[in-house]
Amino acid sequence: MTAIDAGAKNAKRAKISQFRRLLWHVNRTDLGWVLKAALTGLQLPARAKRVALLKQLPTKPEWTEASRKLDQDGYVDVSDIVNRGLAEAVASFAENKVSRLNELVGQQKERHKSFWVSLLDEDLVNGAFATDHPFVRYALQPAALRIIGDFMHDLPQLSDVVLTLSQPTPNQALSFSQLWHLDHDDKRVCKLFIYLTDVQNTADGPFTFIPAGPSKAFRNSLKSHMNDATVFAKTGPDVVKEMIAPRLSSFIVNTARCLHMGSRIQSDHSRLLYTATYIQQPRIYPEPPARFRAVGNLSDLERAVMRL
Template identity: 90%
Template sequence: MTAIDAGAKTPKHAKISQFRRLLWHVNRTDLGWAVKAALTALQLPARAKRVALLKQLPTRPEWTEASRKLAEDGYVDVSRLVDRSLAEAVASSADAKVKRLNELVGQQKEGHKSFWVSLLDEDLVGGAFATDHPFVRYALQPAALRIVGDFMRDLPQLSDVLLTLSQPTPNQALSYSQLWHLDHDDKRVCKLFIYLTDVQNTADGPFTFIPAGPSKPFRNTLKSHMSDAQVFGKTGPDAVKEMIAPRLSAFIVNTARCLHMGSRIQSDHSRLLYTATYIQQPRIYPEPPTRFRAVGALTELERTVMRL
């Protein structure tokens, strides 16, 4: 190493990258809970405000039961609990995107997953969705916020919304989210999914997961993505659940706790999926820019959920 090399400063972005990598490894283990607790302790007034806002939301016995099931099993079917009209608005918007598929393929910003296409990139302005976007409005509905919030015992933060069309990739090895994994966006990560096409069988690439209990042996592993053989060696295939369900079915999964995979689409099939991701503040990682921009009047609760 030359004197110049030895004295050169590490670029700021490299330091951040290394710091995030360290946090990522810590968050994959139970040490992440200690980090989460420390960060929360530093922001107790903010958390008290979020809890107070959560209590302003309406409540129903069926939402309470759904939250209990989410806490116990790591997942819950909410098809009958969420707003059907909001789901139809999401579906209508999604169908319009699919009709322009060839045009939108060339616009997507992330192309590392060859098995699906992200269809909402054109709706972003400065990296943010308008708060009146149908995909955002669906994620802000009281039923979703209350179910996730009661589980987290805190008003959740809406991290992102996504529309993906999964398609077959013949002759390609399984990769990324097609392999078994846990999400490490934070210690509690709840994803609200809507099927926007019928998922009738395994050929349609259903969201596939292992409930919270049988997933426990994988929570301190440093392996990012695992094959069927690696997973079934610990759990056996009987623990696996496939979400086979019709269009507009909705379900919430704690993907930080339930090992999961999907998008294994077979020839002549496809799957259109809406995803909203919620985490519990404060985020373990440094906060990225918000994914939302205010349009029209917003309540204090909505602003807090979207970090505006």
């Protein structure tokens, strides 16, 4: 590659980066809803197909109630709703990873968050998970898709699955997701969590959030990450909810709507957490490289959820 070609490539990357940053700023405000509506209007036939697929999923009264709570409060505990067998498969897989912790730490690609370790890098082929991976199967279960889909009024798109081990970072200032923030992957972002270790108290670094109502005070904030004092000046500390719960507890949070933070682990404690992220199509940002690769027979619904 010549110097001229390299310069042109770098200039193109800079333009893309600037464009994404502009979208990020727009998406942090209510203008993002205007952009989302415009993009959806350009893809009405595709949306109609997704809605039809969503309606093919089974439904249960408890799923309907969970979706209503997710819409109203921005979160819902689904521990008694999701498939226990799939959760156990996730836990077993995760425990194997933790038993090889030192080896996997050396392979980790992203190291900017010193307080947690991502343990799934070796499971990726060209950046994509196999669709028969236990973490993917948990995210594709009908209960999760129906609850989130009914809230979004659309078949959700599975954006990613992650396994993270949060560990103490003594003498380091809080940073990144340890500070209060909203997720701006899109306008509707739902995360399905499973605790893979007991979270018994604050020392275990529970996922901590403010329900949708009080979080409205930050809906158009251009600040990315905020400390406790900044947040409590608007809400007070009484609205804060800590997810103190035993191993295999599972919950869904609309993290674009509920201000949240976590991973504030204290000495001699750790927290192992599964996270699946869903957004509502079409994505506001340019679609990233494929995150999933097809293995075995997949239904049309599963292919639509993973954009395969």
